[in-house]
Amino acid sequence: MSFWIFVAVLAAAFLHALWNALIKVGTSKVGGMVILSIVEVPIGLAVVAVSPPIDPAAIPWVIAAGCTHFFYKFFLTYAYDRGDLSRVYPIARGAAPMIVTLVGLFLLSDTVSDWEYAGIAVLAVGILLMARGVFSSGENRRLLPFALGSAAATATYTLIDGLGARVSGSPWGYVAWVFVADGTFFATGMVLLRGLDVIPRNLAAWRMGALASAASYGAYSVSIWAMTFSSIAVVSALRETSILFAVLIGWLAFGEKMTAEKALAALVIVAGVMLTRL
Numbered sequence: 001m002s003f004w005i006f007v008a009v010l011a012a013a014f015l016h017a018l019w020n021a022l023i024k025v026g027t028s029k030v031g032g033m034v035i036l037s038i039v040e041v042p043i044g045l046a047v048v049a050v051s052p053p054i055d056p057a058a059i060p061w062v063i064a065a066g067c068t069h070f071f072y073k074f075f076l077t078y079a080y081d082r083g084d085l086s087r088v089y090p091i092a093r094g095a096a097p098m099i100v101t102l103v104g105l106f107l108l109s110d111t112v113s114d115w116e117y118a119g120i121a122v123l124a125v126g127i128l129l130m131a132r133g134v135f136s137s138g139e140n141r142r143l144l145p146f147a148l149g150s151a152a153a154t155a156t157y158t159l160i161d162g163l164g165a166r167v168s169g170s171p172w173g174y175v176a177w178v179f180v181a182d183g184t185f186f187a188t189g190m191v192l193l194r195g196l197d198v199i200p201r202n203l204a205a206w207r208m209g210a211l212a213s214a215a216s217y218g219a220y221s222v223s224i225w226a227m228t229f230s231s232i233a234v235v236s237a238l239r240e241t242s243i244l245f246a247v248l249i250g251w252l253a254f255g256e257k258m259t260a261e262k263a264l265a266a267l268v269i270v271a272g273v274m275l276t277r278l
Contacts, residue, residue, distance in 0.1 A: 001230045001238075009226050009238045010273075015219035017089070017245035020076075021253065022212035024085045029077040031200040034190050035209025036216060037073070038199075040183030043217050047176035054168040054177060061164025062174065066181025068157040073186050075149035083143035086250040086262065087134050090243045091147040092154070094127030099155035100236045119275030120237045126268030130243060133261060162232035165224045175221040237272070244269050 023032045054062075079088045134141060161178065168174035190198050200206065219242075226235045244266050250256035 001226075001234060005226050005230055006238070008222050009235055010241060012219040012222035012226075013239050013242035014245045015215045015222075016239065017242040017249055019212040019215040019219065020089055020242075020246060021085055021249045022208050022215070023077070024080050025208070025254070028200060028205070029080045030190060030194070030198060031205060032209050032212065033073050033077045034187050034198055035200060035206055036213045037183040037186040037190075039210045039213035040179045040217070041187075043213060044176040044179030044183065047217075047221075048173060048180070051173035051176055052170040054170050054173045058164050058168035058174055058177075061160055061167060062177045062181050065157055065160045065164060065178045066185045068153055068160060069178070069182040070185045070189055072150055072153035072157060073182075074189075075146045075153060079143045079146035079150060082140045082146065083134065084139070084250065084256060085254065086247050086256050087131065087139060088143055088147050089246040090127050090130035090265075091134070091144065092150040093240050093243055094124070094131060095148065095151035096154035096158060096236065096240070099152065100158050100233050103155070103159060115275055116231070116234050116237075119272045120233065121272075122275055123237050123240055123269055123272030126265050126272055127240065127243060129268060130247070130262060130265035133259075158232065158236050161224050162227040162235075165228055171225045171228050172221060175217075175224050179217060179220070241269060241273050 019036070023029060023036065076088075076092060079092060082088075133139065134144065161174075164178075165171040165174045200209075223235060223239055247258075247262055247266055251258045251262075
């Protein structure tokens with residue numbers, strides 16, 4: 001992985017933590033995610049208008065990604081209803097690189113070095129340290145199945161998107177079409193499940209949701225672009241440094257307690273990132 005791809009993926013990680021924080025801070029997590037999804041559609045269409053057309057062979061990948069993103073968002077919003085950003089986010093994001101790496105050993109042709117595998121393993125340890133507070137701090141354990149469901153969906157769409165972008169011949173155009181499918185599927189699905197009242201009516205919520213949607217596009221598109229040049233497993237693992245950013249946002253912006261456990265886990269995550277660069 002080149003230095004500039006490394007920096008770009010770190011920037012994408014920060015944007016990912018940012019949009020999750022924006023959703024978490026809202027009074028209605030589902031409503032915020034619906035707004036984010038609605039705004040994704042015009043963002044995607046605008047990028048499609050200025051991007052090279054994708055190969056028609058990528059269309060099934062776009063549809064599969066849109067369906068998987070629905071479940072990712074569904075599980076994530078319900079997890080945030082039951083837990084803090086600094087707990088849900090590490091669990092939801094942490095298991096995904098492990099699943100991607102294990103599946104990739106059998107399904108992908110990417111070459112991953114011993115140092116990169118070591119980095120992924122260290123990242124896993126840091127993520128587990130970050131997430132264990134749900135057991136030791138008396139927090140709501142009902143967040144666990146939703147967070148783990150989000151992790152499984154994340155691993156699935158990571159593989160789908162990494163391969164779909166390669167087939168498409170136009171990573172930016174592919175991401176844009178996935179945004180259109182994702183936004184349409186989630187917004188429509190939640191309206192069908194919960195009615196029109198699921199859509200917030202106040203301007204502040206729409207501003208927050210639109211900002212989250214823009215940050216989501218930046219995080220997503222940069223990551224998919226990086227996967228066309230570097231190993232999907234390594235990019236996926238490096239993206240999980242967003243956990244460090246989420247903990248910092250929770251501490252500095254939301255006033256969440258910074259414990260020794262969280263600080264240690266953050267240092268382990270940084271060590272894992274450094275190993276992926278060797």
